[in-house]
Amino acid sequence: MLAIRATMFGLWVVAAAISAATGATAQTYPSRPIQIVVPNPPGGITDILARTLAARLSETWKQQVVVENRPAGAGTVGIGSVAKAAPDGHTLLVVADSFVTAPMIQSKLAYDPLTDFAPITGLGISPQALIVNPAVQAKTFAELIALGKKEPGKLNYGTFGVGTSGHLNIVLIENQTGAKFTPVHYRGAAPGLNDTIAGHIQMMIVSIGLVAQPWQAGKLRVLGFGSERRIARFPDVPTLAESGLPGYQAGSWYGLFASKGTPREIVDKLNAETRRILDDPQIRQKVLEPSFIFSIASSPDEFAARMRRDSDKWGKVIRGAGIKAQ
Numbered sequence: 189m190l191a192i193r194a195t196m197f198g199l200w201v202v203a204a205a206i207s208a209a210t211g212a213t214a215q216t217y218p219s220r221p222i223q224i225v226v227p228n229p230p231g232g233i234t235d236i237l238a239r240t241l242a243a244r245l246s247e248t249w250k251q252q253v254v255v256e257n258r259p260a261g262a263g264t265v266g267i268g269s270v271a272k273a274a275p276d277g278h279t280l281l282v283v284a285d286s287f288v289t290a291p292m293i294q295s296k297l298a299y300d301p302l303t304d305f306a307p308i309t310g311l312g313i314s315p316q317a318l319i320v321n322p323a324v325q326a327k328t329f330a331e332l333i334a335l336g337k338k339e340p341g342k343l344n345y346g347t348f349g350v351g352t353s354g355h356l357n358i359v360l361i362e363n364q365t366g367a368k369f370t371p372v373h374y375r376g377a378a379p380g381l382n383d384t385i386a387g388h389i390q391m392m393i394v395s396i397g398l399v400a401q402p403w404q405a406g407k408l409r410v411l412g413f414g415s416e417r418r419i420a421r422f423p424d425v426p427t428l429a430e431s432g433l434p435g436y437q438a439g440s441w442y443g444l445f446a447s448k449g450t451p452r453e454i455v456d457k458l459n460a461e462t463r464r465i466l467d468d469p470q471i472r473q474k475v476l477e478p479s480f481i482f483s484i485a486s487s488p489d490e491f492a493a494r495m496r497r498d499s500d501k502w503g504k505v506i507r508g509a510g511i512k513a514q
Contacts, residue, residue: 214453217277221252224280225270227263229376233395233479237311237442238282240475244465262349264290264297271299275306275449277458282311285441286352288498292506293351294513302499307491308444309459310484311466312476314395315415315439316357318428319408321387329411329431332391336367344370344389346380350513354380356502357393357414357438359509364433384408393438397479414438419480441484443491455488 222245226238235257242253258266267287273279287301299305318329324343326332336343347355350373362368369391374380377394384392385407393414402408412428413419414437429436444462446455463485465471476483484494505511 214451214457217454217457218249218251220278221254222278222280224253224255224282225266226255226257226282227259227266228257228284229259230257232376233312233314233397233440233481234282234284234442236475236479237481240471241282241311241444241462241465244468244471245461248461263287264294267301268298270445270447271304273447275447275451277446277450277454279447280308280458281305281445283443283445284353285443285498286349287443288495289351289356289502289506292499292503293511302495304448305445306448306450306455307488307495308446308455309462309488310486310491310494311442311444311462312481313439313441313484314397314479314481315413315419315437316353316393317396317399317403317413317425318361318391318393318411318438319384319399319403320391320411321384321389322406322409323387324390324409326411327409329426329428329433332411333361333365333367333432336362336365336369340368341370343391344372346384346389346392346394347371347373348377348380348394349373349375351506351511353438353440354393355511356505359505359511360436360438361428361433363505363508364436395440395480397481400480441494442481443495459488 224238224242226235228234238255242255246253258269267281267283270279270281291297291300320326320332326335345358349355354377355371358369372389377398380392381394381398383389385402396413396419399408399410403410410425412426412431414428416437418427419425428438446458466483466485
């Protein structure tokens with residue numbers, strides 16, 4: 189009996205020591221500068237969110253937080269560096285939703301987004317607008333679909349890369365309507381948008397924040413938004429769901445990750461502080477709202493569930509269309 193008690197006491201001591209150690213880890217974090225890797229060039233939404241987060245974390249924790257843009261290899265170099273980083277919360281990743289679909293399109297990635305990272309929280313989602321050049325003979329979504337059925341593949345649409353939301357969301361429209369369009373892949377949204385405005389290609393689905401200004405200047409025509417409900421600032425623009433695609437939503441989300449194995453106490457500390465930042469009215473008014481970004485801050489588990497849902501949804505679309513990296 190005494191031996192059993194001694195064993196139980198020993199286990200309790202070990203458990204207490206582990207608990208104290210992990211608690212101390214969270215309390216002392218961050219113990220040195222934090223690096224946030226962005227696998228995209230400066231200036232995009234991913235970069236804006238990362239720099240907003242870096243500035244506020246640095247201010248709150250009195251520790252340097254540096255954003256490093258690593259767009260090489262279509263972002264895989266930067267993402268891979270975070271996968272290999274020490275799991276201590278001092279190397280983080282801010283990335284868009286194409287992160288989840290990349291392994292289905294690129295067969296030789298050195299990482300798995302669902303298993304090699306610790307999800308911290310979603311940051312924001314940017315609903316997309318379906319746009320056409322004003323010369324296109326379609327003033328409504330229904331008229332565009334009619335054109336895509338009458339002359340399959342004649343209309344070209346720009347994407348910001350194979351397997352990005354700007355590509356897959358059009359493929360999903362094709363699947364649900366029977367229309368057919370031809371993709372033209374660009375290295376980023378901006379060049380595709382410029383070519384749509386110039387009339388070199390006819391259409392695109394891209395962030396509302398990017399198209400609002402040229403659209404209001406008459407350089408583009410918006411046929412619908414991929415948001416869940418109508419946007420308050422543009423109440424006359426229908427959603428694509430109400431235009432003939434029930435349940436359809438189109439947008440890009442952005443999230444924050446650490447390396448796999450990062451202690452949950454550190455993940456939770458980052459989660460709590462990030463959610464506090466995104467709830468700040470100043471951040472919403474000065475950063476999120478001007479770019480039509482809506483916060484999707486949540487628990488790490490809820491964010492991981494979002495990733496799994498996206499993986500299942502887009503996996504079916506990608507396999508059905510036979511999409512592979514070029």
